Amino acid sequence: GENVEQHPSTLSVQEGDSAVIKCTYSDSASNYFPWYKQELGKGPQLIIDIRSNVGEKKDQRIAVTLNKTAKHFSLHITETQPEDSAVYFCAAIGTGNQFYFGTGTSLTVIP
Amino acid sequence: EPEVTQTPSHQVTQMGQEVILRCVPISNHLYFYWYRQILGQKVEFLVSFYNNEISEKSEIFDDQFSVERPDGSNFTLKIRSTKLEDSAMYFCARGTGVNYGYTFGSGTRLTVV
Numbered sequence: 001g002e003n004v005e006q007h008p009s010t011l012s013v014q015e016g017d018s019a020v021i022k023c024t025y026s027d028s029a030s031n032y033f034p035w036y037k038q039e040l041g042k043g044p045q046l047i048i049d050i051r052s053n054v055g056e057k058k059d060q061r062i063a064v065t066l067n068k069t070a071k072h073f074s075l076h077i078t079e080t081q082p083e084d085s086a087v088y089f090c091a092a093i094g095t096g097n098q099f100y101f102g103t104g105t106s107l108t109v110i111p
Numbered sequence: 112e113p114e115v116t117q118t119p120s121h122q123v124t125q126m127g128q129e130v131i132l133r134c135v136p137i138s139n140h141l142y143f144y145w146y147r148q149i150l151g152q153k154v155e156f157l158v159s160f161y162n163n164e165i166s167e168k169s170e171i172f173d174d175q176f177s178v179e180r181p182d183g184s185n186f187t188l189k190i191r192s193t194k195l196e197d198s199a200m201y202f203c204a205r206g207t208g209v210n211y212g213y214t215f216g217s218g219t220r221l222t223v224v
Contacts (some may be wrong), residue, residue: 036154046214
């Protein structure tokens with residue numbers, strides 16, 4: 001099955017700086033990669049996703065890049081704000097449409 | 112109003128008891144899922160449910176677990192005889208199709224004592 005690795009596990013940045021979270025996956029057949037943000041006491045919320053037919057996708061301050069050859073993808077948050085503080089999970093789709101999640105990155109944006 | 116509502120938000124049960132976790136997707140979506148998240152760990156897939164049938168299940172989803180959509184709206188996860196290690200957050204989710212992101216509910220925190 002799919003194995004998704006995520007790092008770093010914790011990340012602290014100053015407000016206004018950029019944050020980058022990286023993930024690798026093992027199954028070359030995976031073709032859909034969502035990113036979820038989880039705030040305390042809430043369920044994961046989809047923030048951006050990318051399909052294997054594109055290398056980059058951007059939505060305002062959030063961007064995701066995908067390198068299919070190397071089997072890694074990254075989340076980039078620019079101009080970070082305190083409300084960006086949360087746990088971020090990457091995921092890759094497996095057979096049967098279930099997601100395999102990374103172990104999460106706890107992002108803290110310091111005002 | 113949340114798109115996926117889960118009840119209860121927190122349930123405490125004694126080991127060996129049965130629990131039923133409920134999810135109301137509030138939509139006509141065909142794909143439903145249950146995931147769990149043990150404290151501090153990654154979100155893990157349990158089961159997917161398509162067209163009122165289980166389509167995939169993980170190794171975690173053993174004979175102690177079952178899912179139903181009894182009335183076409185509610186989506187339930189039953190754990191027949193809870194164990195201490197079943198303590199976790201349980202999330203249901205709905206999907207629009209293959210290769211699309213899910214909408215997760217806010218979760219049920221299950222504590223087995």
